[in-house]
Amino acid sequence: MIIGGFSLRSIFLSIILALLFSFINGYLSINLGMSFGFGAVAIAIAYALFHKVSGGSSRRELSIVLIASSSSMAIYNVFGFILYLIENERISLPFWMSPSMNSILNRCIDISSLIPPILFFSIGTLITCIVGLIFTYSLREALINDRRMIWPYTSVEATLVDVCLKGGGHARLVGLSALIGGLITFIQYLPLFWDYDITILNLTPILPYGMIMAISFSLGFIAIGYIINVDVSLSLLLFGLITYLLISPILALYGLFKPSLDPMTSYNSLLMAFSISSSLGILLLGGGLLSILMFIKGRKSNEKSSDRLGYIQLYKIFIKFLLSNRFFGLIFLVIFSLTLILAWFLNPLYPFPSFISVLFVAYMFLLGSFIECIIITRMSGETGMGMGMIGILLYDMPLFSLGYRSYPGYWVSSFFRPSAWISNGVLPYYKYRDKFDVSWSDIIKAKLLGWISTFISSIVFTLILWLYIGFGNTLMPAISFIQMRAYLGMLVGGNIGTIINPFLFIGGGILGALLELFTPISMFGVAMGMLLPPHYIVPMGIGGLIRWYTDRRFGKEFFKEKGSIIATGIMTSSLILQVLMNILSKFL
Numbered sequence: 001m002i003i004g005g006f007s008l009r010s011i012f013l014s015i016i017l018a019l020l021f022s023f024i025n026g027y028l029s030i031n032l033g034m035s036f037g038f039g040a041v042a043i044a045i046a047y048a049l050f051h052k053v054s055g056g057s058s059r060r061e062l063s064i065v066l067i068a069s070s071s072s073m074a075i076y077n078v079f080g081f082i083l084y085l086i087e088n089e090r091i092s093l094p095f096w097m098s099p100s101m102n103s104i105l106n107r108c109i110d111i112s113s114l115i116p117p118i119l120f121f122s123i124g125t126l127i128t129c130i131v132g133l134i135f136t137y138s139l140r141e142a143l144i145n146d147r148r149m150i151w152p153y154t155s156v157e158a159t160l161v162d163v164c165l166k167g168g169g170h171a172r173l174v175g176l177s178a179l180i181g182g183l184i185t186f187i188q189y190l191p192l193f194w195d196y197d198i199t200i201l202n203l204t205p206i207l208p209y210g211m212i213m214a215i216s217f218s219l220g221f222i223a224i225g226y227i228i229n230v231d232v233s234l235s236l237l238l239f240g241l242i243t244y245l246l247i248s249p250i251l252a253l254y255g256l257f258k259p260s261l262d263p264m265t266s267y268n269s270l271l272m273a274f275s276i277s278s279s280l281g282i283l284l285l286g287g288g289l290l291s292i293l294m295f296i297k298g299r300k301s302n303e304k305s306s307d308r309l310g311y312i313q314l315y316k317i318f319i320k321f322l323l324s325n326r327f328f329g330l331i332f333l334v335i336f337s338l339t340l341i342l343a344w345f346l347n348p349l350y351p352f353p354s355f356i357s358v359l360f361v362a363y364m365f366l367l368g369s370f371i372e373c374i375i376i377t378r379m380s381g382e383t384g385m386g387m388g389m390i391g392i393l394l395y396d397m398p399l400f401s402l403g404y405r406s407y408p409g410y411w412v413s414s415f416f417r418p419s420a421w422i423s424n425g426v427l428p429y430y431k432y433r434d435k436f437d438v439s440w441s442d443i444i445k446a447k448l449l450g451w452i453s454t455f456i457s458s459i460v461f462t463l464i465l466w467l468y469i470g471f472g473n474t475l476m477p478a479i480s481f482i483q484m485r486a487y488l489g490m491l492v493g494g495n496i497g498t499i500i501n502p503f504l505f506i507g508g509g510i511l512g513a514l515l516e517l518f519t520p521i522s523m524f525g526v527a528m529g530m531l532l533p534p535h536y537i538v539p540m541g542i543g544g545l546i547r548w549y550t551d552r553r554f555g556k557e558f559f560k561e562k563g564s565i566i567a568t569g570i571m572t573s574s575l576i577l578q579v580l581m582n583i584l585s586k587f588l
Contacts, residue, residue: 005060005442013049014068014446015453017042021069022454023461024575026076030471032224032532033480039157041568042069044174047164062161063436064446067429071450073129074458075121077480078411082117083462084471084481085407085488096120096346097408107467118459120346124415125455127339131365132422133444134332135373138321139314139423140440144431149381154428158435173562177569184219185574189581200474200535204263210252212244212270214263216535220574223567225543230551233544235525240537243530247274264474267533276486277504279527283483284392285509286523290516314374336365343416349399349409357409360399364417368394372420380424391420396491405494465579475582477533543567 017038025035046065050057082098085091092101096116103110143149188199203213225233248270252259257273259266322329343361347354372394395413404410429436429443438446465471471478508527516523529537550558 005058005064005438006445007061009050009054010046010061010064011068011449013046014065014449017045017065017069018071018450018453019457020572020576022072022074022450022458024572025072026074026458026461027465027575027579028224029077030080030465030480031477032528032536033483037070038568038572039066039070039154040160040565041174041572042066043157043160043164044565048172048175051164058437059161059165060437060442062164063429063438064442066157066161066436067438067443067446068449071425071447071454072458073125073451073455075125075455076458076462077484078414079117079121079459080462080466080471080478081411081481081484083466084478085485088472088485091407094346094348094350094408097412109463109467120412121415121459122455123342124412127335128415128417128419129422129451131332131335131369131418132373132420133426134322134328135318135370135418136423136426137328137440138318139374140427140430142314142317143377143381143423144427146378146381149378149427149431151381151428151431154432158432161436173565174569177566178573181219181223181570182573182577185577186581188217188219189578189585192581192585202263204266205261207245208249210249210259212248212259212263212266212534214533214535215538218536218539218574218578220571220578221536221539222543222546223571223574225540226547226567227543227564227571228540229522230544230547231520232522232525232528233540234548235522236529236532237537237541237544238521239526239529240532240534240541241529243270243275244534244537263534268472271482271531274504275530276482277501278508279530280483280487281505281508282512282523282527282530285505286512286516286527289509289513290523311371311374315370318370336362339365339416348412348416349404350406352402352404356402360409360413361416363398364395364413369418369420373418373423376420377423377427381427400491400494403494405492407488407492410488410491469579469582474533474535475579477536479528479531483531 021038021042024038029035043062043066046062047057050061082093083104086093086098086101086104090101090105095113097120098104098117100110100113103113191198199217201215201217203215204211207213225236248257248259248266251257251270251274257266257269259269322332339361340358343357344354347357349357349360372391391414396410399409399413426443426447429438430440433439433443465476469476471481512523512526515521515526532540547559547563550563
């Protein structure tokens with residue numbers, strides 16, 4: 001019997017899918033700095049198992065699986081970067097933040113030194129989650145009643161639930177594409193067991209001096225290139241080829257970087273000489289310049305004043321909610337007080353005195369995270385996209401201006417403040433609650449299923465990836481770690497010029513903003529073309545070209561109705577088998 005959609009089978013499937021999707025997105029986030037939504041796949045699988053195999057289901061049960069499997073509280077990037085940073089920089093971090101340096105350098109797991117950071121991350125995650133939910137609940141009506149807040153991807157998922165209940169074509173499509181993708185990947189990686197790698201073609205030795213090129217035959221990355229926006233994938237291909245076939249030999253000719261016959265060695269050298277500075281300029285400075293230009297453009301074209309609630313009005317709603325609802329007000333006050341006590345004893349801003357940590361945590365808790373929450377939620381509600389760079393302006397820059405020059409404060413500050421992403425994970429489903437046939441409590445219960453399971457599993461999976469594959473190689477290029485290492489190195493060093501070439505940084509920022517504003521070229525695609533190893537430029541570009549062709553041959557509706565589902569099935573099975581086959585080949 002199904003009560004509120006939470007049957008044993010829906011709970012079991014939700015946890016399995018949440019773990020699966022979290023692992024894939026953890027892998028993609030570490031290596032590409034991006035993640036995907038698997039809502040369509042979750043709906044199709046749930047429909048196939050419940051409606052076809054088990055004889056029936058309900059709209060609510062399918063929706064519960066969708067919401068729970070789409071929920072993640074994973075800490076792949078946070079925990080993985082700490083391991084990567086200590087391994088590469090040999091720095092000492094507080095005991096509550098990382099395992100012992102000896103265990104990391106020796107590539108072994110020391111349980112006794114692993115417990116304190118896991119305990120800290122658990123408490124911090126609980127804090128960010130509970131207060132983030134209070135923010136969300138207090139502002140839910142004010143935000144979802146805004147006519148511009150449509151959350152386009154969630155709207156599509158709500159429609160897909162309708163489609164699946166009327167027929168099972170999508171479920172069959174996902175299963176068939178996953179089977180094909182998995183079979184091809186298995187055949188590709190099978191020779192690894194006999195020490196033959198046919199998955200990568202290294203062209204660097206036969207190219208002119210300074211040029212770098214290798215091609216991966218990963219079906220998963222072709223699927224990624226197809227799924228992301230075609231402007232991004234084609235921009236990535238174009239500027240990746242420009243970087244490795246044009247800029248690279250010019251820099252090598254003038255002795256600005258030392259090339260090698262090994263593409264990864266040349267790639268790492270080029271990163272420090274050119275790519276990091278230019279790409280960070282595009283992503284940070286370029287994004288800021290673009291926002292300013294777009295804001296000015298929007299203000300000039302705005303003929304009537306907006307009736308949208310501003311930050312002050314929304315903050316008044318939040319304060320009024322806490323004062324009128326004693327239960328939530330008391331919870332907020334207790335958690336706020338406990339967080340300040342935690343900040344006093346742990347002092348994440350050491351060597352600053354503890355009271356500075358307390359004051360900064362109070363600012364983040366009461367003001368910074370509120371502003372970030374509204375910006376991210378509105379950005380996602382209107383466009384379907386979010387951007388974490390808001391935190392740079394709200395938290396990192398104030399810390400830097402105070403003269404803080406250490407890693408812990410920059411990296412773990414997110415565990416001392418409400419999560420700005422909670423509302424963005426809850427409100428879309430609340431907006432379409434009638435179509436999903438769920439209540440507020442249904443949404444929160446489903447979210448908790450995904451959050452709890454993915455938090456625990458992400459620690460385990462991160463340790464497995466680090467122990468058996470490592471970070472910063474062909475299989476795990478760890479692009480996001482490389483970016484963050486350079487960015488934090490700039491803040492900790494207090495001198496931009498030691499890590500970032502200011503001319504390349506500024507030039508990249510200006511170029512990125514102008515290209516994004518006046519051409520179809522994607523600023524994000526340009527930066528990724530510079531940052532990704534050459535191995536993945538061509539396959540992702542091929543995916544983009546396939547998307548460009550299908551959009552023109554069959555219309556853009558083909559991608560929404562079939563293309564995205566086929567590509568998601570291929571990507572899911574291919575990436576999972578790619579990682580598993582590499583790990584197994586080391587032991588067999």
